[in-house]
Amino acid sequence: MLRLSRLTDYAVVVLVRLNAVQGVATSPVIAASVGIPEPTVAKVLKALAGQGLVTSIRGAHGGYRLGRPLNEIAISEVIVAVDGPIALTSCVDGAVGCDSLALCPMAGRWDPVNDAVRNALANTSLADMAAAVRRAPRPPVTASFNEVA
Amino acid sequence: MLRLSRLTDYAVVVLVRLNAVQGVATSPVIAASVGIPEPTVAKVLKALAGQGLVTSIRGAHGGYRLGRPLNEIAISEVIVAVDGPIALTSCVDGAVGCDSLALCPMAGRWDPVNDAVRNALANTSLADMAAAVRRAPRPPVTASFNEVA
């Protein structure tokens, strides 16, 4: 159903939270402030640190700090950091595992779709998302495709 | 990982196949021609028929026919037909189930992202996908986000 993992959702929350802190925060502290189990937050932060979206400081009085301002972080980067590369189907480039790749007449055809989605996600920053909520608390989704039509 | 279901992949293959047939075909016949188990193809066709992407003809000598030319079928429609509404997170509009919705500072913020993805998917037709494969058999993915960077 084209759904991204909950971890990614957590990641966004954590990053926004980290932005509000404007400094260093430990994972237990962050976890408590956003209401997500600590081990899970730790896992998310590790993934984010791996991609440089947050900076980690080890040792006593260590913690995590935002690696970049929110408006320079594309949502796609967060998704990649937490969920891995963005590819709608398993049939991308040298994808192994598609048992009937030889028969499959669709090999490689998803690429333009993948690119389109990647672009859409790359052009939306976390700051954009944060801004959206200010306007309306819960605007009805565009619903172009939600309805049966 | 932002992956859409395999059923959707099947649906695209089936639709393209149905386009090649240029007429009526039964689900067993289609299944055989694309190398996908028959019951699964039947399930996919049912879903597609429900959204009008294919027309079903019941009774003896019945079958399925393409409801519209390929270039008038957006990939988003196929996804919706098979996988349901396109919503990256469970936190859309009146989503129930987000236990900590009250605490969650991100309520509704995914909407612009969802819209962006929906637009990207709505602007790509099945004909576009079919055209893509003609150009290059397996072009390396743009890789903008695939790499660790």
Next chain:
DNA sequence: ACAATCGGGACCAAACAGGTCCTGTATCGG
């Protein structure tokens, strides 16, 4: 009337993701 074919739902099994825990390593403070 019979056979072919779609329609819809129930059901089972395998895969995946979410979540937890444990051990190792680096850094700061006393």
Next chain:
DNA sequence: CCGATACAGGACCTGTTTGGTCCCGATTGT
């Protein structure tokens, strides 16, 4: 120099989701 703090990385278990199968009812042509 030693202990405490906090990240790093991986193993592991469990619940949910998804893929796939099957069955029965409804419809239509011969």
